[in-house]
Amino acid sequence: MIDFHSHILPGVDDGSSSVEESLKLLSLLSEQGVDTVVATPHFYPDRMSVEDFLKRREAAYKKLCECDLTGLPQIILGAEVKFYDSISRLGELELLCAGDSKTLLLEMPFSRWSEMTLKEVAALSRSGRVTVVLAHIERYLSFQTPDVWERILDSGVLTQVNASFFCGYFKKRKALNMLASGMINVIGSDCHNLTSRQPQIGKASEVIRKHFGPECLDYISEFTRELLCVSNKKVN
Ligand SMILES: [Fe+2]
Structure with a gap:
């Protein structure tokens, strides 16, 4: 399994605060069946180059x-x-993509999109x-009208949800319906720490496996690997 969205690098954003915490987060991810993790620290274009x-x-x-x-x-x-209004004109955008791929994780505004x-x-x-992969789209569902998603997906944009979306009693039903309808492309833990925002990839995998079978998880993993241009061979 690949964790597409995480804050496991030490001391670089509001995620892991130390090397020790990073190692523990990586260890938890490993226990949850993750063999590859994309470290996605926050990049705020208005605060840093x-x-x-x-x-x-x-x-x-x-x-x-x-x-x-x-x-x-x-x-x-x-x-x-x-996201910011003229992001499509940022010359160095490719440098922010994951690994050797051309895949960019984009955090949208927490409001109704204009x-x-x-x-x-x-x-x-x-x-x-x-x-473009939109980060944790479950957070924006209540702000947007349904036609927004149709437009977004029609333009070739992909979507990521957090593993926690599959873990709450009420959220789970919504998450499974969205996965079944093809609205979810990749999954990430969005883990930040060992307390309030631990990785929940293992739990989410269990829920998906139970409802759609192991082939669904295999499909998500393969799709994510292709997006990232990585094989399933471990390097560490
Ligand atoms: Fe995040």
Whole structure:
């Protein structure tokens, strides 16, 4: 299984606060069947340059690599990029994609999306520069009208949900319906720490396996690997 969205790098954003916490998070992910994790620290275009972000991310990754990572999931470097109005014109966008892929995790505004926002996301997707994956779309469901999703998906944009979406009693039904209707492409833990935001990939996998069988999980994993241009071979 691949965790497509995580904050496991130490001291780089509001995620893991130390190398020790990062190692424990990686260990939990491994126990939950994750063999590959995309580290997606927050990138806020209004607060930092791409260059500074990449330097900070690299430094945090290096710190982690000084430890023994044997048996832990392989780490792919990415970013959770905050949307802004002219994001399609950001020249360095490709540098924020996950690993060697052209896949960009985009965090949308927590409000009803304007016509301009929808057009900007569609323009970015249709430009072919990157494959846009919207982060944790379950958080936006109550803000948007149903036609928004049709438009978004029609423009080639993909979607990610957090594993926790499959874990709540009421949310679970919604999550399973969305998965069945093809509205969910990839899954991430969006784990930040060992207390309030632990990884729940294992629990989510169990729910999906129970309702749709192991082939559904295999399909999600394969689709995610193709998106990230990675094989299922472990490197650590
Ligand atoms: Fe996140």
